Amino acid sequence: MSVARFWRETPRRYNLGGCRCPTCETVYFPPRGVCPVCAKHRQSIGRMEPYQLSGEGEVVTFTIVHDAAEGFEMQVPYALAIVRTVEGPQLTGSVVDIDPSEVSIGLRVRATFRKLREEGAAGVIHYGYKFAPMDERHRPPKRPGRSERVPSAAGAPVAATSGP
Amino acid sequence: MKQDTGIVSYGAYVPRYRITPTEIGRVWGTDGAAMGAGLAVKRKSVPAPDEDTITISTEALRTALIRGAIDPQEIGAIYVGSESHPYAVKPTATVVAQAVGATPNLTAADFEFACKAGTAAIQTCLGLVGAEMVRYGVAIGSDTSQGAPGDALEYSASAGGAAFVIGRERVIATVRHTVSYTTDTPDFWRREGQHYPSHGGRFTGEPAYFRHVTECAHRMMEQAGTTPKSYAHVVFHQPNGKFPQRVGKQLGFTDAQMRYGLVTPYIGNTYSGAALIGLANVLDVAKPGDQVLVVGYGSGAGSDAFDLLVTDEIARYDRTYGTPVQEFLDGGVEIPYAVYAKFRGKIRMGGS
Numbered sequence: 109m110s111v112a113r114f115w116r117e118t119p120r121r122y123n124l125g126g127c128r129c130p131t132c133e134t135v136y137f138p139p140r141g142v143c144p145v146c147a148k149h150r151q152s153i154g155r156m157e158p159y160q161l162s163g164e165g166e167v168v169t170f171t172i173v174h175d176a177a178e179g180f181e182m183q184v185p186y187a188l189a190i191v192r193t194v195e196g197p198q199l200t201g202s203v204v205d206i207d208p209s210e211v212s213i214g215l216r217v218r219a220t221f222r223k224l225r226e227e228g229a230a231g232v233i234h235y236g237y238k239f240a241p242m243d244e245r246h247r248p249p250k251r252p253g254r255s256e257r258v259p260s261a262a263g264a265p266v267a268a269t270s271g272p
Numbered sequence: 273m274k275q276d277t278g279i280v281s282y283g284a285y286v287p288r289y290r291i292t293p294t295e296i297g298r299v300w301g302t303d304g305a306a307m308g309a310g311l312a313v314k315r316k317s318v319p320a321p322d323e324d325t326i327t328i329s330t331e332a333l334r335t336a337l338i339r340g341a342i343d344p345q346e347i348g349a350i351y352v353g354s355e356s357h358p359y360a361v362k363p364t365a366t367v368v369a370q371a372v373g374a375t376p377n378l379t380a381a382d383f384e385f386a387c388k389a390g391t392a393a394i395q396t397c398l399g400l401v402g403a404e405m406v407r408y409g410v411a412i413g414s415d416t417s418q419g420a421p422g423d424a425l426e427y428s429a430s431a432g433g434a435a436f437v438i439g440r441e442r443v444i445a446t447v448r449h450t451v452s453y454t455t456d457t458p459d460f461w462r463r464e465g466q467h468y469p470s471h472g473g474r475f476t477g478e479p480a481y482f483r484h485v486t487e488c489a490h491r492m493m494e495q496a497g498t499t500p501k502s503y504a505h506v507v508f509h510q511p512n513g514k515f516p517q518r519v520g521k522q523l524g525f526t527d528a529q530m531r532y533g534l535v536t537p538y539i540g541n542t543y544s545g546a547a548l549i550g551l552a553n554v555l556d557v558a559k560p561g562d563q564v565l566v567v568g569y570g571s572g573a574g575s576d577a578f579d580l581l582v583t584d585e586i587a588r589y590d591r592t593y594g595t596p597v598q599e600f601l602d603g604g605v606e607i608p609y610a611v612y613a614k615f616r617g618k619i620r621m622g623g624s
Contacts, residue, residue: 122371181621182321182614204320205288221330221371222322233358235326235367248338249590 111232121236124219126197128159135159137197163219164242165193172208179225187211191239205240218242277402278446278580280439281340281589284552285331286432286539286600289318291612293427299609300422307427312513316430316540317600318607319416321615323431325354326364328545329414330371333435335594336410337372340437344374347437348406351396352382353389353413353544354433355462355469368412378406386460387509388570389413390434390544395450395576397438409438415543420468421618428512430540432600434548444586445555445564449496449579453488460571471571480573481511485519488575489567496579500524504562507533507550509569511541532557533566538601544570553597558582 119125120138127139132146136156143152170189173180180186187203189211203211204222217239224234292315297304308314319328329352337344352364365380383389383396390413397409414433419425438447459480462469472480485508493499500506506529508516513536520530533550536542542549547568554564564580613619 118370123373202322204322221327221334222320223324223327224322233324233326235371238322245592245594249593 114232114234121224121234122221124161124163124193124237126159126161126195127156130155130157135161135195135197137161137193137195137199159195161193161195161197161219162248163193163237164247165191165217165239167203167211167213167215167217167239168192168198169213170203170211172211189217189239191217202238203240204238216242218246275446275448276440276443277398277438278440278443278583279436279555280408280442280444281336281342281437282434282552282555283332283335283337283339283594284432284434284545284549284597284600285328285335285595286317286542286549286604287319287323287328288603288605289320289612289615290315290539290604290606291318291609292606295606295609295612296427304427307424310514311428312517312537313428313540314537315604315606316428317432317542317604318612318615319431324358324416325352325356325414325433326358326367326371328416328431328433329354329364329368329412329435332414332433333368333372333410333412336435336437339590339593340442341590342408342437344372345377347372347374347408347410348378349397349400349409350374350378350380351393351409351411353385353391353393353411354382354415355384355386355389355543356416356418357382357384360464374410385574386570386572387415387511387541387543387546388568388574388576390548391566391568391576391578392570394436394438394447394578395452397436398447398450401438401440407439407441411436411438413544413546413548415545417541417543418468418616421613423468425469425471428536428541430542432539432542432549433545434552436548436551442585442589443583444589445558445580445582447578448581449492450577451488451491451495452574452576453484453491454574455484457484457571457573459573476511476571477515480571481509481515481569482519482522484573484575485509485567485569486523488577489519489523489565492565492567492577492579498563498565498579500529502563503529503565505533505554505558505564506530507547507554507564507566509547509567509575510534510536510550511546511569513537535597535601539604549597549600553601555582555586556591556596556598558586560584560586
């Protein structure tokens with residue numbers, strides 16, 4: 109992948125930056141320019157709002173990769189899962205910090221920040237989200253009365269009063 | 273220095289995998305158990321193939337920001353201290369800043385001073401915050417260091433890091449004093465392009481670690497008007513488990529004072545992260561009114577010392593979010609040397 113192409117995707121890969129329809133409040137990841145589910149979807153054109161995913165979710169389905177693509181040989185076997193985030197969007201990512209045999213459908217996970225691949229020994233290093241098992245201690249505390257932006261587990265600020 | 277400046281929040285991260293000195297010695301035909309006992313290192317942490325100083329720093333800082341409910345856009349400076357930055361040229365700090373949502377209105381840079389780059393970053397942040405140039409400054413000490421296969425360093429060099437948010441509001445531990453002690457002492461180095469560091473063997477002891485830590489601690493207590501009895505906790509840089517315990521005894525500290533600050537026996541030497549993870553472990557249990565002495569050390573050589581006072585704010589601070597340091601010390605998954613060699617890139621691969 110070219111440096112420029114990956115760099116353009118940094119907000120998504122580093123921080124799970126999605127978008128939300130201002131009318132029906134459906135959340136999308138990656139972000140898109142129009143809401144396809146709205147009855148008045150034309151009204152969403154140009155009005156989709158940036159929306160930060162929390163990084164929390166659960167495994168919908170997964171596979172164990174034994175024959176890895178180039179650049180991932182050192183990590184086999186590893187679990188590759190489709191994760192349904194609490195905000196709705198489903199995304200694909202590795203599940204780390206767990207024996208692959210212990211990954212199961214319904215496993216609660218949180219986004220973690222890992223190295224995705226390297227462009228050889230001299231090239232750029234790509235970073236982004238993967239998923240790790242989540243316990244209650246990694247659920248950001250609710251702070252009633254605080255309305256300013258606070259960080260999310262996925263990195264970038266999220267409105268403390270918004271989101272599920 | 274300004275009496276209201278100090279630590280607002282903190283977070284630590286240690287990778288999941290562990291290897292024992294016995295297992296390392298088994299491969300090299302040496303008595304690994306005796307080596308571990310001599311170094312007072314039971315296990316050391318090993319980063320997964322997809323972890324490095326950038327990912328460790330990011331995890332530690334994300335924990336700190338959530339615990340302290342800190343808006344990353346209020347961070348004015350991020351400095352990452354490490355001797356294992358993934359790039360020789362391209363900052364670790366910019367990736368970390370982007371990954372926590374702190375960009376673009378901040379300054380960021382990488383520090384290197386062997387094992388004390390993280391404490392040097394704290395001093396820099398204290399200056400910026402104290403001068404009211406930034407609201408929050410972030411100092412991170414993080415490493416994924418390596419010793420050459422079979423070298424004594426291989427029994428202790430490990431991976432981990434801790435992040436500290438420095439500010440003047442909601443301070444959980446005030447930094448009352450800081451001093452440094454620096455000389456040109458070539459006890460440990462790594463030349464440009466070299467994969468593994470070199471060291472002066474026994475020369476790393478008396479003229480290097482012990483002289484600098486002792487002198488710096490004495491200067492710190494002299495300036496603060498304290499004695500060893502003044503402190504509830506003390507944290508020394510810990511290249512192994514033995515050096516900090518010996519220097520602590522020499523300075524007049526008890527095992528009880530060193531208990532929480534000593535983490536290397538359980539996770540190995542995390543280099544720039546070592547003293548800072550020890551401090552994070554202390555803050556995990558500290559009570560209001562506790563005085564804490566921290567003395568870092570970096571080869572080359574220098575020591576930075578801090579006299580901290582834990583404030584009443586720590587009772588309101590959320591220490592429940594994230595993994596407590598004690599769990600990193602107790603937990604982990606042990607791996608054999610072959611897996612360790614694969615994870616750490618010690619195996620020559622086809623096409624490489």
